[in-house]
Amino acid sequence: MKSLLILCIVFMASCKSTKVVSGGSVDDKLPAKSVIRAHYQNETKFKSLSGKVRISYSDGDNAQNVSVSLRMEKDKAIWMSAPLGIVKAYITPDRVSFYNKLENEYFDGDFSYLSDLLGTDVDFSILQNLLTGQAIVDLREEKYGIDISEDTYRLTPKMQEVLYKTLFSIEPKNFKMALQQIAQPLEKRLLEISYKNYQKIDNEILPNEIIIRAITKDSENIIELEFRNIELNGAVNFPYSIPKGYKEIEL
Numbered sequence: 412m413k414s415l416l417i418l419c420i421v422f423m424a425s426c427k428s429t430k431v432v433s434g435g436s437v438d439d440k441l442p443a444k445s446v447i448r449a450h451y452q453n454e455t456k457f458k459s460l461s462g463k464v465r466i467s468y469s470d471g472d473n474a475q476n477v478s479v480s481l482r483m484e485k486d487k488a489i490w491m492s493a494p495l496g497i498v499k500a501y502i503t504p505d506r507v508s509f510y511n512k513l514e515n516e517y518f519d520g521d522f523s524y525l526s527d528l529l530g531t532d533v534d535f536s537i538l539q540n541l542l543t544g545q546a547i548v549d550l551r552e553e554k555y556g557i558d559i560s561e562d563t564y565r566l567t568p569k570m571q572e573v574l575y576k577t578l579f580s581i582e583p584k585n586f587k588m589a590l591q592q593i594a595q596p597l598e599k600r601l602l603e604i605s606y607k608n609y610q611k612i613d614n615e616i617l618p619n620e621i622i623i624r625a626i627t628k629d630s631e632n633i634i635e636l637e638f639r640n641i642e643l644n645g646a647v648n649f650p651y652s653i654p655k656g657y658k659e660i661e662l
Contacts, residue, residue: 437559442557455543459482459483459484459646460644461645462481486535490647490650497511502535507520510653515658524662530600530602553570563590564583565578566580577591577594585616587618589605589606590603591603598627603623604621605621607619
């Protein structure tokens with residue numbers, strides 16, 4: 412059940428009709444600045460969403476699949492509920508909270524739980540960007556080198572840090588993320604987010620399928636997401652209350 416709980420805390424994205432976006436070709440004359448500018452010009456602008464996300468999770472020993480109901484208000488809240496409300500989660504910029512009816516336990520605290528799961532520091536903005544195909548760091552704050560790899564624009568910092576190594580690949584049609592990597596070589600940690608394809612929903616370009624790999628020296632978690640039946644910009648609410656008598660999970 413703990414792996415199911417992990418599944419239900421983490422994820423959000425957007426789709427409506429399943430119209431997969433493909434095509435586009437790279438321009439090897441584009442400088443890194445132009446690619447980065449186009450990436451931010453194509454950032455999603457929806458206000459809310461609701462629907463379902465199918466999540467597959469594997470840690471090498473166990474594998475599970477679950478379809479989760481989700482609701483989101485952009486920049487404000489992500490709410491999820493597993494079937495029959497067995498696990499519910501409520502995430503805001505200041506708080507990560509979830510409870511598990513089968514284990515009679517709950518967590519209510521900061522983002523350290525998700526940071527431990529993904530092997531790198533996480534906050535609400537990073538989580539939201541990861542799931543909407545945006546860069547999980549602000550690419551405008553550094554200078555990047557650029558080359559072409561597998562029909563994408565590959566960006567690497569001209570001055571890589573010692574503790575963190577990053578790589579970003581941007582697809583050419585809508586300048587959304589194709590791949591994001593953050594590595595911590597000394598800690599033997601890697602977070603890799605790959606976007607299999609995108610879809611167009613109400614003039615927004617959003618991920619259709621995402622694969623997340625979180626690797627440490629002792630473990631490897633693989634999480635696959637497929638977004639279904641999600642509507643944009645409707646009214647949403649977030650019913651959530653931790654049941655009385657549940658035991659608090661302490662990290």
